[in-house]
Amino acid sequence: xxxxxxxxxxxxxxxxxxxxxxxxxxxxxxxxxxxxxxxxxxxxxxxxxxxxxxxxxxxxxxxxxxxxxxxxxxxxxxxxxxxxxxxxxxxxxxxxxxxxxxxxxxxxxxxxxxxxxxxxxxxxxxxxxxxxxxxxxxxxxxxxxxxxxxxxxxxxxxxxxxxxxxxxxxxxxxxxxxxxxxxxxxxxxxxxxxxxxxxxxxxxxxxxxxxxxxxxxxx
Amino acid sequence: xxxxxxxxxxxxxxxxxxxxxxxxxxxxxxxxxxxxxxxxxxxxxxxxxxxxxxxxxxxxxxxxxxxxxxxxxxxxxxxxxxxxxxxxxxxxxxxxxx
Numbered sequence: 001x002x003x004x005x006x007x008x009x010x011x012x013x014x015x016x017x018x019x020x021x022x023x024x025x026x027x028x029x030x031x032x033x034x035x036x037x038x039x040x041x042x043x044x045x046x047x048x049x050x051x052x053x054x055x056x057x058x059x060x061x062x063x064x065x066x067x068x069x070x071x072x073x074x075x076x077x078x079x080x081x082x083x084x085x086x087x088x089x090x091x092x093x094x095x096x097x098x099x100x101x102x103x104x105x106x107x108x109x110x111x112x113x114x115x116x117x118x119x120x121x122x123x124x125x126x127x128x129x130x131x132x133x134x135x136x137x138x139x140x141x142x143x144x145x146x147x148x149x150x151x152x153x154x155x156x157x158x159x160x161x162x163x164x165x166x167x168x169x170x171x172x173x174x175x176x177x178x179x180x181x182x183x184x185x186x187x188x189x190x191x192x193x194x195x196x197x198x199x200x201x202x203x204x205x206x207x208x209x210x211x212x213x214x215x216x217x218x219x
Numbered sequence: 220x221x222x223x224x225x226x227x228x229x230x231x232x233x234x235x236x237x238x239x240x241x242x243x244x245x246x247x248x249x250x251x252x253x254x255x256x257x258x259x260x261x262x263x264x265x266x267x268x269x270x271x272x273x274x275x276x277x278x279x280x281x282x283x284x285x286x287x288x289x290x291x292x293x294x295x296x297x298x299x300x301x302x303x304x305x306x307x308x309x310x311x312x313x314x315x316x317x
Contacts, residue, residue: 001230001233001234001235002233002234002235002236003235009257018276026228029226029227030227030230031228031230031233041254043274046314049227064261065259065260065261069240069245073240076235079230081233089260090251090252090255090256090257090258091257091258091260091261092252092253092258092259092260092261093260093261094252094255094257095248095249095251095252095253096245096248096249098248099238099244099245099248100238102235102236120256123255124251124252124255124257127251127254127255128248128251128252129253131247131248131250131251132239132244132247132248134236134238134239142257157283205226208226209226212226212228212233213259215232215233216229216232217235
């Protein structure tokens with residue numbers, strides 16, 4: 001089953017939120033998901049400790065540079081999807097994880113700073129593709145977007161699209177329910193209502209569906 | 220609030236691609252990353268000998284023959300001279316009832 005690596009050297013881009021939304025939505029749709037917490041801030045583990053994990057989800061904490069390849073290999077088996085949440089720094093751990101990915105997702109806020117730093121992940125993927133002589137599918141998802149799209153957002157999206165970067169649609173909007181995952185744990189379907197829950201669930205499900213489509217096409 | 224499945228996953232369509240996990244392949248990926256600043260950031264283990272717990276000092280002058288004997292014995296046993304002084308002190312305490 002595929003390994004999805006969530007990577008961006010920019011902190012606060014929404015990597016852990018994207019990882020949790022993807023993992024919980026894929027699990028809700030019937031897949032078994034193993035989530036690897038490679039972030040020394042332990043964001044995934046904090047979420048996992050808040051409430052019993054949803055069905056079909058397993059979280060492994062403290063995965064480091066020295067055991068990332070072995071851990072992915074161990075869980076990259078029939079019947080489960082591996083989701084890797086990385087720390088927001090440029091590290092060797094990121095290089096190693098990307099080398100084992102079936103799909104790399106780079107969450108990016110629609111700001112110039114995020115785009116400038118986030119693009120380094122795309123450059124790394126390109127370098128690794130050349131070094132390893134294999135295609136590493138990758139895509140960008142905009143995070144914390146507003147209902148009304150800013151000019152900056154449009155400009156960055158157009159620029160990335162012009163460079164052939166695959167943009168995941170829909171973006172992950174700024175939603176109270178997404179940030180509340182770290183308060184209540186679990187998934188969007190079992191947490192106390194936070195703002196527009198139907199909108200949040202639909203947004204997360206469509207995002208996961210867009211990722212699933214890429215995984216299915218790449219298989 | 221919606222509780223139904225948003226979509227169904229066809230597990231048969233999800234396949235993992237073959238990846239090279241050899242040390243050589245990982246090294247190639249690392250080299251590509253290092254040029255872009257993706258470097259080792261995990262805490263490195265401290266190398267070399269651990270610091271000695273013997274931080275106390277004595278300031279003793281002894282006769283030349285005695286210092287030579289202590290040095291030779293420490294060398295023979297492969298310990299620091301301080302170890303012999305500690306043992307001598309332990310014997311002295313035992314003998315003196317300290």
